[in-house]
Amino acid sequence: MAPSGPQPALPTLVVLLGALLLVSEAQVYLALGDQKLNPTITYGDNSLSAKASVKVTAEEEGTQQLLCAVMLGTQTQETRQTVTIYSFPAPNVNLTKPEVSEGTEVIVECEAHPRAKVMLNGVPAQPPGPRAQFLLKATPEDNGRSFSCSATLEVAGQLVHKNQTRELRVLYGPRLDEKDCPGNWTWPENSQQTPMCQAWGNPLPQLKCLKDGTFPLPIGQSVTVTRDLEGTYLCQARSTRGEVTREVTVNVLSPRYEVVIIPVVAAAVILGTAGVATYLYNRQRKIRKYRLQQAQNGTPMKPNTQATPP
Structure with a gap:
């Protein structure tokens, strides 16, 4: 039995006994060491239970004998059990x-x-x-x-x-850092986006992100991206422990810009390819013309030497 905390607890001793005859007439004797207990008895159809509470002190820690005896008529049955009393409060x-x-x-x-x-x-x-x-x-x-x-x-x-x-x-x-509050967003116009910017601190700071000091960035809300949303916002996190600021830029891509940029890139690739082909064609043409002139003049060509057009 363990008293809980500095003050001893009231441990409960429970003994279940069986009886063959007139259980309600049985008498119960319950004792812990030399201390007689006053049990509360509950009767069933062919059994009974006896409960008793006992207060122990730190001086009584150790092992003691628990005696339970049941008397019915001229018959007596008893049982003994060793009980360990200890005190172990939580750390x-x-x-x-x-x-x-x-x-x-x-x-x-x-x-x-x-x-x-x-x-x-x-x-x-x-x-x-x-x-x-x-x-x-x-x-x-x-x-x-x-x-x-x-x-x-x-x-x-x-x-x-x-x-x-x-x-x-x-x-x-x-605190406001890049991980929890990105400094740059690029979104297509008319798309659905949710700006996310999380400020940390204890106590938890209040966060506001404003453009031109008046236009708020709807942090944590799903919005339809329009041209009005574009710009640079100043995010400010403030608490009783101080304040910190961070700039956040929103870029909006219009559908027309996306359509125009593809043909421009494609045209650049085509022009670049055509230029390389023209250069190679003209170079081969000049080499053939030079060789023909050498042959007509009867000038022998040096072996293993590449002709260089004039």
Whole structure:
């Protein structure tokens, strides 16, 4: 039996007994060690149960004998059982402060029963006692981080486990980065788009994105892209921890621009191909003309030497 927390609990002793005759006439004697208990008896068709509550103290920790005897007429039946009384409150996890500003040093400590084995976030406690601790410098990534302490105690050959968890809150200023708030969007006109820009911070900052100080960018809303949406917006995230700004540019591609650009590119490719073919044709023509002139003048051509037109 384990008193829960610093104050002893009221453990319950339950014994189920069978009877063959007139169960309602049976008498029950229940005792824990030298202490006689006052049981509450519940009768069934051919059985009964007896319950009793007993208050124990830390001085009574250890093993004691539980005696249950049932008397019916001249017959008596009894049973004995060894009961282990122990105290094992949950471990305590302490933080220097549960809420700190970014950059603050925090001591995380866990303490448990003197005979318990303690682990803090999976790291076992170092001698001499059942206490584990470590020091950290709070960062925004530590906001909402949980610190769990587990304690294990062996009682009567069995392992009993208790756990406790504490959470750290870290206060830090607003953040706007490329990952969560892209600086450039290019969308086709008349398409459906949802501008996304997420600001981070603790407390969570308020975010506004405005063009020319008045025209808002509908963050998180599905909109039909028009020419009015195009432009550069100033996104501002503000909280009690400060403020940060970031420029976001929206480009709108009109359908006419997309249609025109394809023929222009195709024409450039065709002209480039035609130019290369013309150059090769003229070069071969000049080489043939030069060779014909050499042959008419009777000038021998040097072997393995490429003729160069004048």
